[in-house]
Amino acid sequence: MESKKPAEEPLERPSIKEIKNEGTAYTLPSKDESQRPVIVPPTKPKIRYSLLKTGICYDVRMRYHAKIFTSYFEYIDPHPEDPRRIYRVYKILAENGLIQDPTLSGADSIGDLMVKVPVREAEEEEILQVHSRQHLDFISQTEQLERESLLKETEGGDSVYFNNDSYLSAKLSCGGAIEACKAVVEGRVKNSIAVVRPPGHHAEPEIAGGFCLFSNVAVAAANMLKSYPESVRKIMIVDWDIHHGNGTQKAFYDDDRVLYVSLHRYQLGKYYPGTIHGNYDQTGEGKGEGFNCNITWPTGGVGDAEYMWAFEQVIMPMGREFEPDLVLISSGFDAADGDTIGQCHVTPACYGHMTHMLLSLAKGNLCVVLEGGYNLDSIAKSALGVCKVLVGEPPDELPAPKKQPTPEAKKMIETVIRTQSKYWSCFKNRHGNDGINFKDAITSTLDTRNFPLQNAIREYQVSQLSSQFNFVQLPILDLNLPANTMLCTSGIQDSETLVVIVHDTPEIWSERDTQTGIIDPSSSIIVDNALKMINWAMDRRYGIIDINIPQTLFEHANYPGVASSQEILIYLWDNYLKFFQNLQKVAFIGIGDAYGGIVHLLGHRDTRSVVKCAISFLDKKPLKVMVPLIDETLGDWYFKNSLVFTSSTHSCWGSTANENKKLRKKYGRVLKADCDGMTNIFDERFEEATDFILDSFEEWSESE
Amino acid sequence: MESKKPAEEPLERPSIKEIKNEGTAYTLPSKDESQRPVIVPPTKPKIRYSLLKTGICYDVRMRYHAKIFTSYFEYIDPHPEDPRRIYRVYKILAENGLIQDPTLSGADSIGDLMVKVPVREAEEEEILQVHSRQHLDFISQTEQLERESLLKETEGGDSVYFNNDSYLSAKLSCGGAIEACKAVVEGRVKNSIAVVRPPGHHAEPEIAGGFCLFSNVAVAAANMLKSYPESVRKIMIVDWDIHHGNGTQKAFYDDDRVLYVSLHRYQLGKYYPGTIHGNYDQTGEGKGEGFNCNITWPTGGVGDAEYMWAFEQVIMPMGREFEPDLVLISSGFDAADGDTIGQCHVTPACYGHMTHMLLSLAKGNLCVVLEGGYNLDSIAKSALGVCKVLVGEPPDELPAPKKQPTPEAKKMIETVIRTQSKYWSCFKNRHGNDGINFKDAITSTLDTRNFPLQNAIREYQVSQLSSQFNFVQLPILDLNLPANTMLCTSGIQDSETLVVIVHDTPEIWSERDTQTGIIDPSSSIIVDNALKMINWAMDRRYGIIDINIPQTLFEHANYPGVASSQEILIYLWDNYLKFFQNLQKVAFIGIGDAYGGIVHLLGHRDTRSVVKCAISFLDKKPLKVMVPLIDETLGDWYFKNSLVFTSSTHSCWGSTANENKKLRKKYGRVLKADCDGMTNIFDERFEEATDFILDSFEEWSESE
Incomplete structure (x- = not known):
């Protein structure tokens, strides 16, 4: 419309014939239209x-x-x-x-x-x-x-x-x-x-x-x-x-x-x-x-x-x-x-x-x-x-x-x-990386330009934990794993009270170009929920062990640095925790898939003398069954001493029809958060989780 | 179909009336259908x-x-x-x-x-x-x-x-x-x-x-x-x-x-x-x-x-x-x-x-x-x-x-x-992070869980460059910048031939959950094209300076650690390069937006005694104009000694109509790659780029 200035390109001009047949813009049509010449002969519809x-x-x-x-x-x-x-x-x-x-x-x-x-x-x-x-x-x-x-x-x-x-x-x-x-x-x-x-x-x-x-x-x-x-x-x-x-x-x-x-x-x-x-x-x-x-x-x-x-x-x-x-x-x-x-x-x-x-x-x-x-x-x-x-x-x-x-x-x-x-x-360009064989690119060892993002994130966690809280590496001698897989507070061997946090690589929130599939680093953040727990445990001066379980790269199981959390938790127990002389109370915190290692350990070793509780945040990750290999009573013990927080949309809750479905005890005490997403669940249930830990540690007298 | 075993739920059973009217599955209909009773009366269409x-x-x-x-x-x-x-x-x-x-x-x-x-x-x-x-x-x-x-x-x-x-x-x-x-x-x-x-x-x-x-x-x-x-x-x-x-x-x-x-x-x-x-x-x-x-x-x-x-x-x-x-x-x-x-x-x-x-x-x-x-x-x-x-x-x-x-x-x-x-x-859930105020989450200093991903990536680059090539930090004294912004090969001050690489945070290729907007770290890789150049320059035993310019977080200009590449390049020249006694040949390599600092430096200081060429890889990032503040001839010099590689779809090439459009000289020698995407362009033009450097260094006699 841009009406007041003339259009940039000239408007089409009517030909003489057009003017004759149609009148011009400025000749009002005769008010008795029936006297005008027939110009469109009766037409068979050009449609079929x-x-x-x-x-x-x-x-x-x-x-x-x-x-x-x-x-x-x-x-x-x-x-x-x-x-x-x-x-x-x-x-x-x-x-x-x-x-x-x-x-x-x-x-x-x-x-x-x-x-x-x-x-x-x-x-x-x-x-x-x-x-x-x-x-x-x-x-x-x-x-x-x-x-x-x-x-x-x-x-x-x-x-x-x-x-x-x-x-x-x-x-x-x-x-x-x-x-x-x-x-x-x-x-x-x-x-x-x-x-x-x-x-x-x-x-x-x-x-x-x-x-x-x-x-x-x-x-x-x-x-x-x-x-x-x-x-x-x-x-x-x-x-x-x-x-x-x-x-x-x-x-x-x-x-x-x-x-x-x-x-x-x-x-x-x-x-x-x-x-x-x-x-x-x-x-x-x-x-x-x-x-x-x-x-x-x-x-x-x-x-x-x-x-x-x-x-x-x-x-x-x-x-x-x-x-x-x-x-x-x-x-x-x-x-x-x-x-x-x-x-x-x-x-x-x-x-x-x-x-x-x-x-x-x-x-x-x-x-x-x-x-x-x-x-x-x-x-x-x-x-x-x-x-x-x-x-x-x-x-x-x-x-x-x-x-x-x-x-x-x-x-x-x-x-x-x-x-x-x-x-x-x-x-094309609907889903990014169209031209890239993604799997090849990631697992290729030839191209020296490519690094798994998880390595970078763990490196950063290490630098944060060591500079802020003086965390050190807890050596892993027999397993072929990166040295930074387990970190701990200094003097861990003398701790009486210990919080062991086992987590997946933290979430990354990101904006991503829908055209190229490339995410914009400038608008990407790492959201490390484990840190919230670490801050809490630091305040209470507990010993802390932080264990990072990178997710497998495209089921490429041999990728260096990838091991199961089961293996690591068993290793931690067999080589460290069971030898810690002063240890009285342990709380396990699982975040994401990595929590499976906790469930595995609790079923495969009798840890009840020191482990007081196991709290896990799953969001939508699958539930794991506790298999009580040690003795029959372990199942009940696990149910009593665990909390497993899941998304309101976790598949274990099924359709809306059976909303109040009760899950079997072998999954531990599974709770349905009111929300969805790891960070939201953490925020919603953090206090409940820490109260449960304090309860299990019988530390209420001190804190309240 | 699953035919051989009976369907899990019983099939609907015909009522007597249905059987009467329709015949059963196993009664063949009379071959003279016209003798059957009228069962559907002439019907006015129930459609309008x-x-x-x-x-x-x-x-x-x-x-x-x-x-x-x-x-x-x-x-x-x-x-x-x-x-x-x-x-x-x-x-x-x-x-x-x-x-x-x-x-x-x-x-x-x-x-x-x-x-x-x-x-x-x-x-x-x-x-x-x-x-x-x-x-x-x-x-x-x-x-x-x-x-x-x-x-x-x-x-x-x-x-x-x-x-x-x-x-x-x-x-x-x-x-x-x-x-x-x-x-x-x-x-x-x-x-x-x-x-x-x-x-x-x-x-x-x-x-x-x-x-x-x-x-x-x-x-x-x-x-x-x-x-x-x-x-x-x-x-x-x-x-x-x-x-x-x-x-x-x-x-x-x-x-x-x-x-x-x-x-x-x-x-x-x-x-x-x-x-x-x-x-x-x-x-x-x-x-x-x-x-x-x-x-x-x-x-x-x-x-x-x-x-x-x-x-x-x-x-x-x-x-x-x-x-x-x-x-x-x-x-x-x-x-x-x-x-x-x-x-x-x-x-x-x-x-x-x-x-x-x-x-x-x-x-x-x-x-x-x-x-x-x-x-x-x-x-x-x-x-x-x-x-x-x-x-x-x-x-x-x-x-x-x-x-x-x-x-x-x-x-x-x-x-x-x-x-x-x-x-x-x-x-809902079409675009991820619906419930999250992304901007707030990122710029919030209250929530200790959040880190910019760029920091983690730079930290990782530093660890790679120092462990593989013994890079060290090149100190930045007056600017309020992270210490790891500039890295260099050891003994840089004595180099005769120097490659200065100024780059954005490298690309991350990633799969991202379209529901939540959360990317999956396990399938994410950092693709650091600068490393390809560093490897090449290391092979030739050149001195190397690596400068990382994080992108501004949501135009939040005061975010700690963000400075312009202009500032850093001027600083590099004024505090280091111009004092390096043995320096004879410098090649600048720009990757992404960060290349702007090179263009700025070349216009604002007379670097021609040592700088032999400036090669930039832009993909789709905007072109920068060289403003020759030193003297008029700088413009020509820049055009002669620069290569600027752009995507085939870079906006500077306009629509298909003017495909052979010539860009003005002030942009340097801008070239259109046959492909799109930083990594593709790097692969396509890497040899051309390094040949140009060797040419400008007049090192052909040595190398060929």
Whole structure:
């Protein structure tokens, strides 16, 4: 606006023709506009999408594939991949008026919003685009098998079942997926959904598995690439089934024309299908390197927050950069709230939002293909959430409470972004040090420029403790450790009362450049909570031993200077404390992971003659179990004489449901702080901790 | 799936009724489905949105408000708020078939996609919901003013103009915005656009400004809240005009019912409207605190990447958490590519994507109201991008090249998120240290737990240099500096050849917890590039002086131990170097900001008898000008004998347009590395640097 001075560059000037047609800025238009010449001829809309309907593939014949009933148990507790799954999806669409088909028979004319895309059996040639002849033959022969043979194949397969209609259903399912895609690609529908079963994404080129016979989505994608080489050059497959789509991944693992993105539970490879192929670091190979993205939830329980986060942080930027011509959703609904196999909590509204986001890619060329999902109500409602958006409805509001993604999920997304940043420029510079092999840089001994920061920090602690409090080194003779690992007040061997502080490298608070990953030393501080305890103990003239346990560098266990706190505490006891003649009272203070050494010592040596208490500050570090090797009563003793302060969000407290959960005694007396973060917990509980020490030392008479 | 063992929780069991209606899993459906009972009666769609059209408000009478023509200059270079603006928007919609109105007269029946929402004059009572009676009276009297008075008011106002139709146009513009909202709220249209002028968002309750007479969007929002208290309880206004909507912000600054989010150029408050009210830290007051969000671009030039980033990182999560009942877009198109006032580069496709995203809020209840935008082609194309999405088209693909948001824009978004994280739980724990007053923590002298990390790092350097190379301290007597600021090889006073290295605190590469902002010491390393140079110089048996210049802590200039490199270098020269009897050749090496001291010294003392060269590694740190105080020829000398290595992305290289830009000689010989990052540049240019030193020392004969 900057109105009073003229714009720096001249404004566009209207041409004569423009002035004639539009009037100039300073000629008021005639007040009787109807007398002006016609200047825009009646125009066919230059848009096509919103005028089309949404396609749907559904065919009752796909319900014929079913598990052969062998016991009453299977009747009352049916196999989860239940023929009613597709029926229930179709039914809820009718109930909500998205389709008009009163008999639910798969009518030809189904109203103004959706249009039937007829299902047909996939051709052999189409199936062979992905699967081997051998696999195809194996599935086809099930049509002729006797009951006993069918049961035998069912028994022998990896989570699949067969009856004599399985081959037909599988061909229809696969053909439905192909036809649904085709209708989109040929512009007959604006987008589409294939309500098909059996599902497909676990079927690998050579083998069926996970309820899947043919890899429907992969077969459809491969045939679109083949049949429409001009208009379909790149396909993005988003697989939001809660299981990894090993079959789809395998079909395109070395193919740069198909970007496969899967969100699934992984659990260190222990969740079905249970192989490392589902891990986040599987990014494709050969030409396909960088075109495979696994987003791996470490546990179940994820929901809207995590999925929205994954979409906005990863999938959408990646999709926009990939510029697919067609987007396929491998749409399992087993991450849906209510699915007892997936045990996650994605709501129908969230399925709608994810669909809405994907509609912004590939000019809306989107085809949804049903995969898993085993709670009949959940899959129906979820599919309705998707279909409403397909026909043009806005997604529903995400239900409250709107949570944050869990820290674990956020961390996973970070990891995925870091992993994919090699391939996608939208992730470059998102996470710093992109070009640096961090692990190599740190563990490299060749490059003399690099020092572990922990060494510098310990050196500084040493200089502070020696200059302020005259601490000296407590020699460590037999262990291969830095000499400054243990420090103590002078004359320690004669102390009557001793505080032993065992701590991790202190925290560093820092501002960090999100572009480069380099932290700014000028705005970084070391926050050494141990010092607060040392100051307190110095005031009371106790003897003090300070033990520094650097954290292992990237599990590089052989890194010089790294040893376990267990080893050091045992060493301290065996070589020093048990020989100190005057020693009467010892308090152990653990800070961080290092506290494990205290728990270990107390279980492995009988220290009760002098040790009065053990107080630890864990924040979110894991609890350690006391293993009473000396005698049975040690457990009780430890519980009575310990305090273990944890963050209010420590995982031991579980979800909000069991907030008042009692932990077992073997962990000591574990307390939940009202806050989070080591420093906050220290501030909140410092007095409680020192009172407990004084109590255990029976020094109240002196101090109060 | 985990198929072979039964699911841990029992699957849902079908009720008898369900079994009857649906068949069971093990009863194959009849192959003649048409004989099954009708179970879903013909159903009216339970959806409303996609069946409705998009509303449009347009009325040619709003073209009557125009600047009175006072000179030929104004004819050929018309005022940017040009009556043709709304005409051109309407016209492009007709040209693309979104509306059918061959005469472009604002016909009543305009086809299947959009529907005319008649424009009316806003009522006094409606306007008074936002504006004062005084302001209303002032605008209304312009209807009666003589030409001279109109020109006088135009002259006197803040970027507004008046003619006798201004009041009518302003009332129509305001009424159009109201009617467009009303049609959405009453469910007559699915969403709407008000193609209106004069714009509104700069008009404050008491005063017109910035081409705006009445605050259209604010008036519409206030009246929706008043007239539909049940259905419209909360409104989100997204203002993507390139200027801050000071009027809209002011109208609801203390109102928690309206969330105002503006994206605009700010430029330290120098861009129109040019007040601090547009800054990111203006978050509302009273009940409205936390319901105002300014996203402030530091400069022009932003485009799709920055807007998409702002939407996905800030606006969408915030919008979902706010749960508005209605979303209004204050839709200026002056951030559009081609607008010479905005000088930004948002494409029509990006306007489509932003609209698409906002449609996922408030169940699609969205009303777009035109604000600024001054390139007639740009606003037409941008509006088409918006309207296509409104009627149900997918957004177009964002055009290549898809860039990253600029670092400055990303930083700004970080700042906005940090600022808003006080109010919005979606931003909590996004940026670490939320609960910590970082600045206080660092500069506090009370808390004995805190140490600047820089001190620890220097201490460690000292221990390394003294143990490996027998460095000693070079005493600093008069300056109040840490004793370890200057180190040197032993016998320095007798050196013939000397390398003086002046460096910032070295870099720390680190992994940092994005939740807490705490870095993990176990995965942090110090990367001390100076050491590479020291090793080289040690090999050649040169004397070495190592000078450490810690960065100022948060501009807390009095922090002990911080001094300028200028001061130290002058001190070094005046107290040491100029007295060294044997000294013949000196090379200065600067690393980071600290290099400024070298440039300063070379200009302020005549060191040419011994100094042979000055080589600096800046990465992205700012260039320093050599001020030749000694004599004029120093400038040339410096240029000839210096190398200044900068990052390929150093700001001195400007945009890609002037890539081969030559920098002025006063900066020395500035070179552009092929890479980015101090360590990368060091590796790339180390040999060039040392060759230059050898050259300047004329030591080639010895070494080659």
